[in-house]
Amino acid sequence: MTTLPTYRYTPGPLHATLLAGSVPLFLGALLSDIAYGQTYQIQWANFASWLIAGALVFSGFALLFALVNLLRARPKAGRPTVYFLLLLAAWVVGLVNAFQHAKDAYAMMPTGLVLSAIVTLLAVAATWTGLTNLRSGDAQ
Structure with a gap:
């Protein structure tokens, strides 16, 4: 019985930190949009803008790491591709x-909240x- 090697392309510590760091920033922007929609205090819109900018930086670097992982994957299909596309x-x-x-504070509503x-x-x-x-390279 021949065992095929399992090629794992799990995120490294920096990649995982960047990836996981984007979620609370995007979530904070969503909560700030909800707060702005209820109070109409412009500062909530400003908070959301800054949180989105930070999340884009984090997810942009995570996207670069994901691209490298995708290029290194043996079969170019499966979970590494789905992960990169998501x-x-x-x-x-x-x-x-x-x-x-x-945009101007109220001009971003409700599209900003939905996005x-x-x-x-x-x-x-x-x-x-x-x-x-x-994983890449095994049937599991």
């Missing part, structure tokens, strides 16, 4: 969300996929 989608929607938040919810869900899905045993 993270790319989260980053692109986050960038669109940042542009939406750059914040979507990007938060995408970031959680990407983080879940990225931190749960990305």
Whole structure:
């Protein structure tokens, strides 16, 4: 019986920190948008803009790490590809969300709130996929 080697491309400590760090920033932006929608205090919109900018930096670097992991994966399909595509989608929607938040305070509503919810869900899905045993090369 021949055993095939298992090639694991789990995120390293820096990659995992960047990946997991984007979730609370996107979530904070969503909560700030909700607070702005209820109070109309402009500072909540400013908080959301800064949190989105920080999340884009974190997820952008995590996206670079994910691209390297994808290029190193033996078969170019499966979970490394799904992980990269989820993270790319989260980053692109986050960038669109940042542009939406750059508008005047109330002009960003309700589109900014909806985009914040979507990007938060995408970031959680990407983080879940990225931190749960990305494997390439085995049948499990």
